[in-house]
Amino acid sequence: MRIVSTKLVVTLVAFAAFVAVGTAGGASGAGPTFVIAGASDPTYLDPALVSDGESFRATEQIFEGLVTLKPGSTLVRPSLATKWSSKNGKDWSFRLRHGVKFQDGTPFNAKAVCTNFNRQYNFRGPFQDSTANYYWQAVFYGYKHNDSSSLSKSLYKGCTAKGKYTAVIHLSVKSSSFLSALVISAFSIQSPTAMKKYGANKGELRNGTFYPTGSYAFSHPTGTGPFKFKSWTIGQKVELVRNDKYWGKKPRIGRVIIQPISNNTARVQALQSGEINGADLIQPQDVGTIKKNKNLKLLNRPSFNVAYVTINSSHAPFNKLAVRQAVAYGLDRAGVVKSFYAGRAQVAQEFMPPQLFGWTNKVPKYPYNPEKAKSLLRSAGLSLPVTVDFWYPTNISRPYMPRPDLNFQAFSNSLEKSGFKVVAHSAPWRPDYVKKVNDGTAGDLNMIGWTGDFGDPDNFVGTFFKVYHPQFGFRNAAIFKVLAQASAETNIKKRIALYQKANIMIMKFLPAVPYAHSQPALGMQKKVKGYVPSPVGTDPFAGVYYGGQ
Amino acid sequence: MLRYLVRRLLLLVPILFGVSLLIFFWIRALPGSPAESLLGERATPQLVQAYRHRYGLDEPIYKQYWAYLKTTAQGDLGVSVATRRRVTYEIKQRFPATVELAAAAMLFAITIGIPLGFLAAKKHGGFFDNASLVATLIGISIPIFFLAIILKYIFAIRLGWLPSVGRESITSEANHPTNFYILDAIIERDWAALGDSIKHLILPAIALGSIPLAVIARITRAATLDVQNEDYVRTARAKGLAPSTVDRRHVFRNALLPVTTIIGLQTGLLLSGAVLTETVFAWPGMGSWLRDAIFNRDYPVLQGGILFLAIVFVFVNLIVDLSYAIINPRIRYS
Numbered sequence: 001m002r003i004v005s006t007k008l009v010v011t012l013v014a015f016a017a018f019v020a021v022g023t024a025g026g027a028s029g030a031g032p033t034f035v036i037a038g039a040s041d042p043t044y045l046d047p048a049l050v051s052d053g054e055s056f057r058a059t060e061q062i063f064e065g066l067v068t069l070k071p072g073s074t075l076v077r078p079s080l081a082t083k084w085s086s087k088n089g090k091d092w093s094f095r096l097r098h099g100v101k102f103q104d105g106t107p108f109n110a111k112a113v114c115t116n117f118n119r120q121y122n123f124r125g126p127f128q129d130s131t132a133n134y135y136w137q138a139v140f141y142g143y144k145h146n147d148s149s150s151l152s153k154s155l156y157k158g159c160t161a162k163g164k165y166t167a168v169i170h171l172s173v174k175s176s177s178f179l180s181a182l183v184i185s186a187f188s189i190q191s192p193t194a195m196k197k198y199g200a201n202k203g204e205l206r207n208g209t210f211y212p213t214g215s216y217a218f219s220h221p222t223g224t225g226p227f228k229f230k231s232w233t234i235g236q237k238v239e240l241v242r243n244d245k246y247w248g249k250k251p252r253i254g255r256v257i258i259q260p261i262s263n264n265t266a267r268v269q270a271l272q273s274g275e276i277n278g279a280d281l282i283q284p285q286d287v288g289t290i291k292k293n294k295n296l297k298l299l300n301r302p303s304f305n306v307a308y309v310t311i312n313s314s315h316a317p318f319n320k321l322a323v324r325q326a327v328a329y330g331l332d333r334a335g336v337v338k339s340f341y342a343g344r345a346q347v348a349q350e351f352m353p354p355q356l357f358g359w360t361n362k363v364p365k366y367p368y369n370p371e372k373a374k375s376l377l378r379s380a381g382l383s384l385p386v387t388v389d390f391w392y393p394t395n396i397s398r399p400y401m402p403r404p405d406l407n408f409q410a411f412s413n414s415l416e417k418s419g420f421k422v423v424a425h426s427a428p429w430r431p432d433y434v435k436k437v438n439d440g441t442a443g444d445l446n447m448i449g450w451t452g453d454f455g456d457p458d459n460f461v462g463t464f465f466k467v468y469h470p471q472f473g474f475r476n477a478a479i480f481k482v483l484a485q486a487s488a489e490t491n492i493k494k495r496i497a498l499y500q501k502a503n504i505m506i507m508k509f510l511p512a513v514p515y516a517h518s519q520p521a522l523g524m525q526k527k528v529k530g531y532v533p534s535p536v537g538t539d540p541f542a543g544v545y546y547g548g549q
Numbered sequence: 550m551l552r553y554l555v556r557r558l559l560l561l562v563p564i565l566f567g568v569s570l571l572i573f574f575w576i577r578a579l580p581g582s583p584a585e586s587l588l589g590e591r592a593t594p595q596l597v598q599a600y601r602h603r604y605g606l607d608e609p610i611y612k613q614y615w616a617y618l619k620t621t622a623q624g625d626l627g628v629s630v631a632t633r634r635r636v637t638y639e640i641k642q643r644f645p646a647t648v649e650l651a652a653a654a655m656l657f658a659i660t661i662g663i664p665l666g667f668l669a670a671k672k673h674g675g676f677f678d679n680a681s682l683v684a685t686l687i688g689i690s691i692p693i694f695f696l697a698i699i700l701k702y703i704f705a706i707r708l709g710w711l712p713s714v715g716r717e718s719i720t721s722e723a724n725h726p727t728n729f730y731i732l733d734a735i736i737e738r739d740w741a742a743l744g745d746s747i748k749h750l751i752l753p754a755i756a757l758g759s760i761p762l763a764v765i766a767r768i769t770r771a772a773t774l775d776v777q778n779e780d781y782v783r784t785a786r787a788k789g790l791a792p793s794t795v796d797r798r799h800v801f802r803n804a805l806l807p808v809t810t811i812i813g814l815q816t817g818l819l820l821s822g823a824v825l826t827e828t829v830f831a832w833p834g835m836g837s838w839l840r841d842a843i844f845n846r847d848y849p850v851l852q853g854g855i856l857f858l859a860i861v862f863v864f865v866n867l868i869v870d871l872s873y874a875i876i877n878p879r880i881r882y883s
Binding site: 033261 | 716830
């Protein structure tokens with residue numbers, strides 16, 4: 001027995017020693033290195049081939065586009081292009097910045113710009129994969145040679161280098177919205193030399209999945225941005241270092257580390273313990289924890305999303321305007337925003353956030369009014385209650401909809417008080433729910449939303465209502481026409497007027513009911529200064545510094 | 550012994566064939582496909598259909614299975630739909646992290662669990678025994694997720710002694726030739742990196758090892774109670790052997806046999822990827838990877854990753870079976 005006890009003591013002492021080794025030292029993370037956590041690894045670092053925020057978080061630091069956003073806003077401002085103009089809305093001339101070099105020493109010029117645009121235009125086969133080259137398809141619709149019948153004729157027609165510092169992009173039809181879209185990291189200008197050297201255009205299908213076979217997208221991304229790629233340890237970190245030859249104001253921090261931490265609680269705890277300097281995607285329930293911590297601060301990402309309840313107009317009786325109006329009056333939107341968004345949202349009155357041009361206060365308003373809803377239903381010749389199939393997603397929290405189940409319960413209650421009988425349906429968000437909503441098979445009503453990709457109304461109302469979508473099930477030629485006109489108009493004043501007109505028409509027709517614009521949050525250590533969250537999620541790190549630095 | 554080994558290895562073929570069938574059809578029975586997962590709100594019906602067609606997901610299922618079998622037999626586990634990397638590459642990156650965590654958790658469980666169970670049996674019916682029973686019950690019942698968050702709150706946030714995420718400090722520049730960080734630090738004689746890696750292992754290992762610890766302690770206690778009432782133990786005592794010698798030579802060694810089985814099974818489970826622990830501690834291992842693959846309907850990762858883990862599980866069990874002969878020389882394989 002004595003031996004056993006002795007062994008136990010030895011074991012415990014050994015364990016204590018093990019712990020003691022661990023307790024030496026403290027948490028890391030200060031100095032000229034900025035550590036920020038997102039939710040996952042990038043897909044890869046060739047911005048033309050990705051469409052997710054985690055990839056753009058890194059590529060935004062390495063690369064630059066012709067235009068960019070004014071920090072913290074959706075206003076387009078010069079970047080690699082200093083000026084731009086178009087006389088006919090089809091040929092867009094960009095004057096380029098002089099004296100810029102890529103991080104590998106390749107000069108930046110008009111030829112490089114054309115090489116980049118032509119590269120995507122000429123994508124074939126696996127490179128036309130919608131999950132890889134999403135933004136080209138979303139903005140330019142198609143390629144020089146479309147491999148799929150689902151693709152449309154390309155908006156992009158070609159690019160001409162006029163001398164060293166003027167690039168002209170030719171479009172097949174008039175468009176203005178494309179200019180705002182050029183701020184997306186997917187249209188960044190990459191080093192033609194590095195792309196060629198490291199096989200950026202090499203890729204193949206393996207077991208049904210496209211992947212780049214060159215090393216460019218994994219270990220040699222090369223742009224003109226303020227930070228250079230250093231390393232990527234999968235599941236652990238992407239490391240960038242300052243580009244000391246950057247043409248603009250050089251960053252004050254020497255190194256950026258982007259760490260993937262998928263669990264929301266773990267991300268906040270890492271911030272609390274000081275292992276990271278900043279954390280994105282803070283959930284409303286963690287806002288209080290950060291506010292209470294004297295070493296941390298909360299940053300607000302400008303609202304750039306919309307949560308809405310779809311009304312499928314192809315389903316009777318929702319094909320009647322009075323019934324759709326009854327739904328709008330029957331949804332207690334103010335109550336939901338007040339109760340479930342921790343004070344970080346405002347009630348949406350149309351399908352775009354207020355800071356975007358084209359937003360107007362002149363749209364019809366639908367404050368919660370159960371009696372009015374009932375009277376509208378009766379005026380439509382219906383006997384109460386009117387049965388409605390209402391869908392909501394499970395296993396998901398979106399920035400515009402942190403707790404779908406709670407939103408749904410509140411909306412169900414308010415609809416029941418407004419003459420409806422709600423039949424509840426749910427499905428897991430990925431992939432079932434989204435598919436059903438897009439297919440138009442998620443009942444009469446369903447809850448979903450949208451986060452904008454770039455600062456143009458076309459990315460909101462144009463995405464939803466410019467053409468027929470099974471999700472909404474309506475064909476309103478007048479709405480389709482005004483949105484197409486607005487997208488093509490090159491005069492900004494006329495564009496604004498057209499979008500305001502479109503918003504009023506949409507809110508009169510009510511293909512859906514918008515209810516919230518939420519304000520996502522980031523957590524930072526208090527000593528972090530100069531971090532400006534972008535509405536579209538692509539935050540620049542070049543301005544970051546530490547207090548006293 | 551050799552014949553037994555060969556027979557067990559041959560049995561791998563039908564087992565792996567069965568596993569491949571199960572995984573393949575189970576994954577496809579799940580609703581949705583990678584296209585909807587990856588595109589999210591942007592998954593229009595046209596894009597989804599184009600995706601399915603391009604990647605052969607609209608082919609008859611037997612054709613898809615045949616294609617999968619052919620490539621797998623050639624050692625090609627495919628490419629991840631989400632990360633666009635070869636599945637074999639990701640396994641090479643992630644499996645060492647899982648092994649390291651599983652080994653640390655099992656070390657913790659054995660180091661505490663066996664002495665705890667043995668001592669409880671020796672103090673049968675007393676305060677220590679009852680206290681250990683309650684403690685192990687808590688160990689089994691407490692959700693790992695909850696335990697992990699509590700541990701992190703105390704040791705990482707309040708006390709600041711230990712890190713809360715990752716395998717090493719994020720600013721570390723240590724070399725990793727094998728991806729087993731402890732081993733790498735020893736090979737490179739980088740003692741700072743060794744301390745750093747151990748520090749990062751402690752909390753996840755305790756969280757993950759809590760259930761095996763409780764199970765091992767309980768089995769050790771039960772086995773010790775059984776063995777110490779055996780005739781040969783009574784005889785040894787009657788012969789006048791010192792109690793410690795009886796405990797060491799006759800009780801402890803015989804009681805270890807069922808404990809070994811449990812350790813083997815628990816190790817197999819730990820190596821299969823600790824989904825919750827890896828997620829909470831942002832540990833870049835197999836568990837968190839497979840969890841993400843389920844959400845993304847990442848067919849190649851699920852097919853390749855689970856098949857690989859099945860092979861690991863079978864081998865761990867084989868090693869456990871073979872270790873019986875070492876622990877108890879009376880056991881012979883034929």
